[in-house]
Amino acid sequence: MALPAEKIDEHIAWQDVTEGLQIHEPATSKGFMTGQWRTNTPVWLKEKCKQCLLCVPYCPDSCILAKDNKRQEFDYDHCKGCGICVKACPFGAIEMKEGQ
């Protein structure tokens, strides 16, 4: 029986790698925390936000999601801190702060 992706790590034996290195689950990359790469962090200033959602399509890392017509908090587990969202926002509702 093949291991689920979350159990696959760099210590497993050859008998446990999935056949043909296929993965039969969707979106397993969520388990890899690219947020650790961040050197600067975007901060959402909710009071300035008009919920125009323009920041949503510009995030290269799918870290700003819209739910019930409203943007959600940043996915800091994965946000790499590129800062594009700051420029995408017409209302100055996103600021970068130094560090994680």
Next chain:
Amino acid sequence: MSEKGIPQRMSGNEAVAEAIRQINPDVMPAFPITPSTEIPQFVSSMISNGQIDTEFIPVESEHSSMSAAIGSEAAGARTLTATSSCGLAFMWEVLYVAASNRLPLMLELVNRALSGPININAEHSDSMGARDSGWLQIYAENNQEAYDNTLQAYRIAEHKDVKLPIMVCQDGFITSHAVENIMLLPDGPVKKFVGEYHPEHYLLKEDETMAVGPYAVSPYCMEAKRAQAQGMINAKKVILEVAKEFEELSGRKYGFYEGYRLEDAELALVAIGSVCGTIKDAIDKLREEGRKVGLLKIRVFRPFPGEEFAEALKHCKAVAILDRSEGYNSVGGPVGAEVTAAMYRAKCKAETVNIIYGLSGRDVRVEDVERVYEKLAKLAEGENVFGPYPYLGLRSKDEADCV
């Protein structure tokens, strides 16, 4: 129609096309190249005439035929393609991809010389170059075996313990175009034998996604390759099981090799493909003269049944291993190297020699084979009459070059 089949006369390409008609695979991408071109032509005609409903993809190159075959097989469709020579060379990169992704597609390979110079005739340089690509390789001596091997191919490749692509090989023109007698099997029993394809995982599986073809960092790659190698190891058992079942269907017996008058042979030849017919004729002639000569005809080259070959050759005094491809390594060909290594491991006592023959369709006659056995007899007695790099049927100013 006899109990076990329908007698017919057809070429190797026709025989393979007939097997494909009976299997009616889901998808066939292919690109024309001599001498395999007839196979996609025949399949296209069968589709046009409504005999089968395979989807044919008229791709723009062999690289794309193998690439599309990989896509199709990964998507869950039973897939095959056909090619020869430079076509196989053009597929090189993606042959490895097919095997590493564990996709059991079939390739009908009509063996032909690789360029250059460009030449369209029989040689094994194409498939021998691909021998380490992770594909199963099964070779035919004649049209009957090409047909029978095609019918067995998916059963081997798709087996859950194997899941590797399979190359079904026959010699260009000599087998692919020459018309010989053949015994075909009826459609019903063939369909039952081959069965439906039900992969466990595939791209178009409606209740599951599949990601295939990852980038893998070093900590996974070595383990992945070992896991892939296990499919090849497991294939040995499966090949014999499928052969046994096929024998029940057809009455024809298959294994890793065919031993022809080999049991008590003191002098043996090891060869692949159509030349074995000529060798058998020479053996019959020499046996009448009381000479203890025999043949080990390799059917399965990948997986490499080295132990079985060595066991079958163990009692021989001298063995000549024939290669229909140049290794350009200053020593000899790949069959020679691998069989000799297997014999060494098994502590065979026989003297061995590796002979290059039949390049680019160079004809091999019965008397050529007789000459090999004559020289082999001398080798068995301790007199090495072969040069360091012997070719059969070569013109040379130096006698030592020639057998």
Next chain:
Amino acid sequence: MEQKAFNFREIQAREERLAPGHRMCAGCGGTIAVRNVLKALHPGDKAVIGNATGCLEVSSYMYPYTAYEDSYIHNAFENAGATLSGVETAYHALRKRGKIGSEYKFITFGGDGGTYDIGLQSLSGAMERGHDMVYVCYDNGAYMNTGIQRSSATPMYADTTTTPVGSKSNGKPQSRKDLATIIAAHNIPYVAQTTFIGNMKDLYVKAERAIYTPGAAFLNIMAPCPRGWRYDAPDIIEICKLGVETCYWPLFEVVEGEWRLNYQPKHKLPLEDFLKKQGRFKHLFKPGNEYLIEAFQEEVDKRWEELLKKCN
């Protein structure tokens, strides 16, 4: 073709089909392209995603981490077109034989290296055969994955690692290959060029049209690479806008052979506005090199005029 009215808020609320956790660089234009193309799949529709080798592939399916919610196949660098044509054909074969009930869409992504250059034959074959698929080129104008080597999509004078600027070199001597025109010459039902503008309506509408037009479709998306183009990652929006406003990267589509211009700047900006934001063109602004910018401007003007003619 079922194309729905553009409803920005509804589209943004759709499930993400490219998951986070992929290893593309911070600020990558490639994944902005992928995310927005996949957003154009109608909710609930199934898809198989293909991918040529490149940054996207090695970053979005690094074992055991796939960033895709859908089935995904990578084969090699030069064969994304052929590979997906095989998947699409298998789909028809299996549907015909009653082995699959659901409908699927087929979308493959390649960088400009895998599309304009090494994969052009495979792409051409797939387009000519008319498979019902979309080939999306995320064009960042160089082989970025291997370290910014020039491709036939690299703009003239760009400083790349195989056209390095030096005392004897002004960067890439040749101008860009016009791939959209080449693909349009295959007489496929839909070809379009776009980039990231405003609320992404242009990209979305084109992606939706490409996906839901039966037959072969091709999208060329300018997807800036902060590392290769040498600009500050947050400036991507401005760079894309300048690419369009200078007519370096016009927005157009070819629908059933009919060329349509989707945007005409009111005041066409000088090309240098686009160039000066990017480190790869820094040498063009050295005193004495004005003639290079002029030559580049001439090239852009010529192509723009040609495009206007095609679009009447």
